Amino acid sequence: MNYELTMLQNAKKFKQTANQLQKLAVKLAMGSFATIGTDDTYEQAQRVATTIVQRDNLVEMHKAVQQGLGKIPAGYRKLLKHIYFVGTSKKSIAEKHNVALSTVYRKVNDALKCFREQLALLGYDEAWFNNHCSQITVLSFKRKYKSK
Numbered sequence: 001m002n003y004e005l006t007m008l009q010n011a012k013k014f015k016q017t018a019n020q021l022q023k024l025a026v027k028l029a030m031g032s033f034a035t036i037g038t039d040d041t042y043e044q045a046q047r048v049a050t051t052i053v054q055r056d057n058l059v060e061m062h063k064a065v066q067q068g069l070g071k072i073p074a075g076y077r078k079l080l081k082h083i084y085f086v087g088t089s090k091k092s093i094a095e096k097h098n099v100a101l102s103t104v105y106r107k108v109n110d111a112l113k114c115f116r117e118q119l120a121l122l123g124y125d126e127a128w129f130n131n132h133c134s135q136i137t138v139l140s141f142k143r144k145y146k147s148k
Contacts, residue, residue, distance in 0.1 A: 002112070003116075003126045003129040003130070004068070004112055004115050004116040004119055005112060006129075007061060007064065007065050007068075007119075007129065008065060008080060008084040008112075008115070009084055010061075011061075011062055011065040011066075011084070011085070012085065014058045014059075014061045014062040014065070015058070015059075015062045017058055018055050018058035018059045018062065021051050021052075021054055021055035021058065022055055024051050025048055025051040025052050025055060028044060028047050028048045028051060029048045031044055057132045057133075060132060061129075061132055061133075064119060064122065064124040064128075067118075067122055067124075068115050068118045068119040068122060068124065069081070069115065071118040071121070071122070072111065072114045072115050072118055073114070076107075076110070076111035076114050076115070077111075079093070079107060079108060079111050080108075080111050080112070080115060083108065090104045090105060090108065091104075
């Protein structure tokens with residue numbers, strides 16, 4: 001149910017791994033080119049294609065996070081970015097703004113709900129996430145949600 005949390009926690013990893021997969025795809029393609037006419041050319045071409053699909057899925061997931069964040073109110077966006085991208089603790093946010101920690105938790109939950117709603121409006125719902133995530137075999141995401 002919290003696929004949006006998984007997306008936020010892994011957004012940096014999506015982009016970094018997509019860049020690594022791009023380099024790998026080029027390397028595999030060059031290897032395929034060098035071995036044209038051998039028995040393993042087809043398998044190498046399949047590895048190139050699989051790598052490109054995985055790269056494209058990661059790029060799309062990163063894009064979904066960016067678009068979703070762009071659609072939520074600025075206060076929510078700033079809060080989520082501080083927690084999930086900068087690494088600011090909820091406790092330090094509470095102390096900095098002189099509010100109860102429970103207030104920060106409530107605001108984070110509200111922000112995540114808003115983010116999830118915007119993702120769904122953009123077409124990036126849980127089914128979309130599961131489809132894209134299932135095609136990515138190179139990563140082990142922090143999956144903190146249970147699918148219905």
